[in-house]
Amino acid sequence: MNRFLGHVTNRIDAKGRVSVPAHFRSIIQAAGHTELYALRSLHLPALDAGGPELLTRFDNHLDSEDPFAETADDMSFYLHADGGFLKLDGDGRITVTDFMREHTGISSDVTFAGANTHFQMWHPDRFEAHRAKVRQRLAEKRRQENLTAGKS
């Protein structure tokens, strides 16, 4: 299985390091990478991380935009300039930088959450809050659809 799925919470040690879940690591290694690329999510207090191919999904989307439009420039800047690298040590750990803490509020623990082609890093509490909100939104949407369909 070559997909990032599920979620795990790991602790940051006294030296500011945290283990990337073994399952995620094996996917990264299978792709032949020794470092990760991370973006600060636009809408969420989380980091999107993965191999360099993390960008291709967004690049494809960019290609379909007008290259002279301002939003395309902004997006390109966001993708290529605002990210950062995460170096994996010999034991599959990364050091948590201020770059990460500022945006996510991460302090002592990190929740790693799969996102199919890449994964996310969260403060555990914020992850839980977001999870609850997403479930609630989806349940609500489903209820609306049932109403308009009139069926059961």
Place this chain on the structure above:
Amino acid sequence: MNRFLGHVTNRIDAKGRVSVPAHFRSIIQAAGHTELYALRSLHLPALDAGGPELLTRFDNHLDSEDPFAETADDMSFYLHADGGFLKLDGDGRITVTDFMREHTGISSDVTFAGANTHFQMWHPDRFEAHRAKVRQRLAEKRRQENLTAGKS
């Protein structure tokens, strides 16, 4: 027969493991899988479990969505981050994690219920309650239809 049908209740042992019913297992193995993927149902205190292809039909739908839209993010989050893996051991058992217990209330026994393309896992009592409620709803609906049809 390559469909998940019927229901069986098995006990969780002292190490927190439970046997997946042999009939379900044979379907999974025929599909060539050694691990399952499980989602917490949005509207029921149950888990939807099956092979990873449980996701593919959603993934295809997601690929055609705008990667910056919120609904697509919600859907992706639910499918990829909110789920969890269930690893089958050599004897066809899975370990029951807190992830499962919280959502389902499962404690000492698990009811496996077929759902055609996948299957569900329930607390036996809740399964029975749900079963009774479904039967009652269906009977009620049938009665309504008989009335409006003006039959008998």
Place this chain on the structure above:
DNA sequence: TTGACGCCCATAGTGCCCCATGATATCGAT
């Protein structure tokens, strides 16, 4: 010198593999 970082090894917990046992079902022979 001091602190950040990379590389190394130690350890505890737990997840996974393997084998044993008893219950139940299937089938064959008498």
Place this chain on the structure above:
DNA sequence: ATCGATATCATGGGGCACTATGGGCGTCAA
């Protein structure tokens, strides 16, 4: 039809391997 042999399955438990985590030590740069 009865009884016994065999296969299949749920359940139990021992023990190893791997992972997360902690910490030592050398290197390099400020």
